[in-house]
Amino acid sequence: MPIHNADIAAIFEEIADLLEIQGANPFRVRAYRNAARTVGEFGRDLAALLARGQALPKIPGIGPDLARKIHEIASTGKSSFLERLHKELPETITELLHIPGLGPKKVKALYDQLKVDSLADLRAAAEAGRIRELPGFGEKTERHILEALAVRTDTARRFKRPVAAQYAEALAAALRAVPGVTRVEIAGSYRRCRETVGDIDLLVTAPDSAPVMARFTGYDEVAEVLSQGDTRASVVLRCGLQVDLRVVPESSYGAALAYFTGSKAHNITLRKRAQARGLKLNEYGVFRGETSIAGATEESVYAALGLPWIPPELREDRGEVEWAERGPLPTLITRADLRGDLHCHTKASDGANTLREMAEAARSRGLEYLAITEHSQRLRMVHGLDSARLLKQMDEIDRLNAELSGIVLFKGIEVDILEDGRLDLPDEVLGRLDLVIGAVHSQFDLPPAKQTARLLKAMDHPHFTILAHPTTRELDKRPPLEADWLRIIRHARERGCYLELDSQPDRLDLLDTWCRVAKEEGVLVAINSDAHSVHDFDDLVWGIGQARRGWLTREDVLNTRPLAELRPMLARTM
DNA sequence: GCCGTTTTCGGCCCGACTGTTTTCAGTCG
Numbered sequence: 001m002p003i004h005n006a007d008i009a010a011i012f013e014e015i016a017d018l019l020e021i022q023g024a025n026p027f028r029v030r031a032y033r034n035a036a037r038t039v040g041e042f043g044r045d046l047a048a049l050l051a052r053g054q055a056l057p058k059i060p061g062i063g064p065d066l067a068r069k070i071h072e073i074a075s076t077g078k079s080s081f082l083e084r085l086h087k088e089l090p091e092t093i094t095e096l097l098h099i100p101g102l103g104p105k106k107v108k109a110l111y112d113q114l115k116v117d118s119l120a121d122l123r124a125a126a127e128a129g130r131i132r133e134l135p136g137f138g139e140k141t142e143r144h145i146l147e148a149l150a151v152r153t154d155t156a157r158r159f160k161r162p163v164a165a166q167y168a169e170a171l172a173a174a175l176r177a178v179p180g181v182t183r184v185e186i187a188g189s190y191r192r193c194r195e196t197v198g199d200i201d202l203l204v205t206a207p208d209s210a211p212v213m214a215r216f217t218g219y220d221e222v223a224e225v226l227s228q229g230d231t232r233a234s235v236v237l238r239c240g241l242q243v244d245l246r247v248v249p250e251s252s253y254g255a256a257l258a259y260f261t262g263s264k265a266h267n268i269t270l271r272k273r274a275q276a277r278g279l280k281l282n283e284y285g286v287f288r289g290e291t292s293i294a295g296a297t298e299e300s301v302y303a304a305l306g307l308p309w310i311p312p313e314l315r316e317d318r319g320e321v322e323w324a325e326r327g328p329l330p331t332l333i334t335r336a337d338l339r340g341d342l343h344c345h346t347k348a349s350d351g352a353n354t355l356r357e358m359a360e361a362a363r364s365r366g367l368e369y370l371a372i373t374e375h376s377q378r379l380r381m382v383h384g385l386d387s388a389r390l391l392k393q394m395d396e397i398d399r400l401n402a403e404l405s406g407i408v409l410f411k412g413i414e415v416d417i418l419e420d421g422r423l424d425l426p427d428e429v430l431g432r433l434d435l436v437i438g439a440v441h442s443q444f445d446l447p448p449a450k451q452t453a454r455l456l457k458a459m460d461h462p463h464f465t466i467l468a469h470p471t472t473r474e475l476d477k478r479p480p481l482e483a484d485w486l487r488i489i490r491h492a493r494e495r496g497c498y499l500e501l502d503s504q505p506d507r508l509d510l511l512d513t514w515c516r517v518a519k520e521e522g523v524l525v526a527i528n529s530d531a532h533s534v535h536d537f538d539d540l541v542w543g544i545g546q547a548r549r550g551w552l553t554r555e556d557v558l559n560t561r562p563l564a565e566l567r568p569m570l571a572r573t574m
Numbered sequence: 575g576c577c578g579t580t581t582t583c584g585g586c587c588c589g590a591c592t593g594t595t596t597t598c599a600g601t602c603g
Contacts, residue, residue, distance in 0.1 A: 027586050031575035063576050101592085103601050138594060188603095201603090227602095229591055234602095244603075246590095259588095264603070271587040276580090282588055 002448055002482065003047035008073050009040030011082055012066075017094040018085040020104035021111070034061045037265065039070070041318065043517045044486060047074035090117040099148045101141060109134055123149050158196035159241055160475060162505045162542060165190070167241050168200045171219060175245075178215045181206045182250060187260035192312045193545030195508045196475060199242035201260045209247035216245050252284040254297035259283035265317035266310075273305050273321065281305070313548040318516075332548040333527075335541055337560045340369035343414065343437055343468060343500065343528035344536075348393055349374035350382035352533040355393075355400055355409070361534035363407035369563050371410035372397060373437050373468075376424040378416040385413070387429045394432065408563060410434040410570075414468055419443045421457025423464070430463040435570045437500065439468035444481060451483040459488075459495045465570055466526050466558075467492065469502040469509040477506070485514055492523045498558050501527045501550075503543025504536075515550020525550075526558040 016032035038061050039046065050056065051074070056067050073079050089111070095118060096107045110116040113134055114125050122145060125131050131142040159167075172184045181204055185191070188201030206212050213233055217225045226234040226242070234244045248256040259267060259282070274281035279288055285295025286304040294304035302309050307324045311332055314320040323329060345351035346358055353361070355372065362370040372393070375384035385393065394411045401409050412435045416424035423430065423438060430436050438458045446454065458464055470488070471480035492499055499518055501510045510518065510525060518525055527543045529536050547557065554560045561569065 025575080028575050030586075035575085061576065065575060101601070105600060136594070136599075140593060199603095227591055232590060234591095260603090262603090264587095268587055275587075280588085284589095 003074050003077055005039050005042050005046055007077070008046065008070055009036040011073055011079050012036035012039065012069075014094060015079070015082050015085065017097055017104075018082075018089050021089060021093060021097075021108050022085075023104070023108065031061065031066070034265075035066050038062070041316075041513060043513050045484070046070060048484065050074045092118040095119050096122060099145060101144050101148070106136070106141075109136060119149065157240060158198050160196055160505050161190065161194065161545070164197045164200060164241060167221070167237055167239055168202070168243070171200075171216075171221070171237075171243060172202060174219055175202065175204055175212060175215060178206070178211050180208055181212060183253060185257055187257055188244075188262060191261045192263065192315060193549055195505075195542075195546065199244060202243060202245045203253075203256055203260050204245065204247045205250045205253050206247055207249070212245070212247050246283070248283065250296065251292070252295050254299070254301050255281070255285045255295035256283045258298050258301050261312050261315060263316050266315035266320070269317050269321050270305060273307075277305065279304065311548065313545065314551065316549075330551055330553045333544060333552050333554050333557055333560070335544045336366075337554040337557070338367070338527060338540060338544075339562055340367050340371075340559045340566070341529050341531070341537065341540065342371040342410070342412070342435065342466065342526050342559055343373050343502070344370060344531040345374055345414075346372060348389065349379075349384055350532060355396060356404075357534055358531065359400060359404055359407050359409055361537055363404075365537045367407065367537070369408045369410060369566070371412040371435055371437075373412040373414040373435075375441075376413055376415045378418070378424045379441060384416070384424075387425060390425065390429060391432075412437060412465075414439050416441055417454060417458040419446070419454065421454040421460075423458060423461055427461075427463065430461075433463070434567075435465040436461075436463045437466040437468045438464050440472050440481065444472060444478065446481075448482040448484065451481050452487060455483060455488050456491050459491055459497045464495070464497055466498045466500050468500045468528075469504075469507050469530070470499050470514070471509050471511060473509055473511070474506045475508070480509075480511070486517065486521075489514070489518050489521050489523055492518075493521055498524050498526050501525050501543050501547055502530045503527060503539045503541075503546075504530050505539065505542050508542060508546045510546075510550070512546055512549035515547055515552055519550065519552055519556045524558040525552060525556060528559070 012032045013036045016029050020029045038059055056070060069079055093111060096102050114130055116122050116125050126142050126145045131137050132139045168186050168190060172186055175181060175184045183205045185203045186200060187203050189197045190200060204212050209231055216233055217228055217235060221237045222235045223238045224236045232246050236242050246256060246260060271281045274286060279286050285292040286301055294300035299309045310320055310324055341362060344358055346353060346355050359370060375382050377384045377386040390413060397409045397411050411433045413433060414437050417438045417440050418424060473480040499510055515525055527547055529540050531537050
């Protein structure tokens with residue numbers, strides 16, 4: 001079984017959990033957690049790299065000991081250190097940490113004094129009223145544990161950003177209407193454009209927090225108030241989304257916005273930097289001793305630390321601070337940079353609108369060109385096109401192009417990549433198109449070597465232009481294909497192909513970390529809507545967010561090119 | 575466990591809220 005970076009990360013997380021319950025040095029615990037995060041996000045498959053006999057790259061936070069453990073996990077899939085920990089503490093005990101209100105100390109107390117080591121034990125102990133009798137626990141804690149166990153199936157739920165947006169924007173609007181409120185910002189992972197968000201962080205500036213708190217906790221979608229103080233409160237909405245509110249004075253707005261935008265790892269890097277300069281950074285500002293020297297704007301906070309303002313999408317502690325210090329950060333792509341869209345469907349396959357309707361909708365959204373790319377014959381369920389129907393549609397497109405102004409249609413196809421890497425339509429037909437985007441819609445679980453070979457072979461095809469939704473992942477539904485993505489990206493460069501970033505909120509595929517690798521490897525990304533109706537062109541903004549998280553600029557994206565420049569780029573030269 | 579134009583040892587981000595206490599530890603973000 002191949003070992004992924006995520007598997008190594010999961011082992012480090014579990015070690016951190018167990019050490020924490022044992023009361024180990026908190027900084028040692030943190031070292032494992034940091035390592036889990038860095039390894040989990042690392043752009044190269046470490047196990048594959050080691051298997052090829054290459055040296056482990058220098059990764060910040062990975063010293064000699066953790067490097068040794070990575071080697072062990074990569075080659076055996078296991079960690080002997082973790083197995084030793086399992087002899088000291090039951091494997092199931094880490095489940096308890098996922099109950100809100102239970103941290104390592106309380107879990108340790110439950111285990112030592114009541115022999116509780118699983119969620120089932122926890123429920124039994126709580127129902128028997130034994131938890132309230134422990135020192136440091138009480139009736140409320142016991143009740144909260146029972147409540148958390150009852151809703152546990154929902155607690156891990158994350159919301160897709162467009163879904164969270166609907167709830168968050170409405171609540172933000174309600175708070176903006178409170179007298180005295182000057183600003184309401186949605187911060188957190190939402191502002192960083194994460195594809196999903198676990199909760200919503202709202203930041204409000206107002207001279208008096210009381211009316212804001214009252215409006216917030218009294219908002220009619222609130223199902224439960226989790227906590228409430230003078231400056232901070234948390235609620236759960238009926239839909240299950242948790243919202244945290246913080247009210248700060250105007251003078252702290254920038255510092256608070258930075259603080260609540262995160263990420264946590266980015267904040268820690270900033271604070272260390274402040275400390276190294278004899279300063280202190282918190283949500284109220286940047287301080288020298290007792291004196292505030294910045295805080296009203298985010299720009300002032302970064303400037304006080306000797307940095308330019310860093311876009312929220314980059315704040316993941318993936319090197320953005322060091323980069324900002326050395327020179328200018330990339331000017332990230334915006335929606336306005338897109339000149340066209342290279343992937344959409346019409347009624348001919350599984351779309352909802354006609355060719356003309358799609359063309360006019362694209363034009364009305366400021367696009368100059370649009371590629372029509374129906375499914376191919378193999379996908380019978382969605383009326384995939386065979387050669388005859390595709391040729392007929394090409395004639396239609398010619399006629400429409402002669403008639404329409406302000407938008408140019410490209411003749412394309414979203415051709416199925418078959419299991420062996422062949423394409424689902426004959427060469428002579430594909431050769432008559434302006435572009436061929438290829439996609440995997442079946443056989444998602446081939447062994448990684450076969451899956452890789454399949455994609456490489458597809459790109460070898462002389463007419464292949466763009467690999468659509470490359471990893472085929474769907475949020476909450478299907479994991480990414482297992483394949484050697486670095487090799488695939490490099491193959492795309494060698495073959496003169498491009499990778500798509502599909503903007504559908506369920507897909508957002510290519511993933512942000514691979515966007516960054518594509519950029520580093522010199523492969524252009526096409527940010528497409530994959531529209532199945534005229535409304536879906538609006539989804540391009542989600543793709544833009546993902547691209548920004550992947551550090552992409554206008555230059556890194558294929559469909560920012562004007563029409564005349566793009567045409568020759570679609571023709572394969574190798 | 576990591577890391578170093580402050581350091582190879584001694585540091586490691588910071589504050590609010592809750593529940594349990596009766597001045598604070600634990601948890602969370």
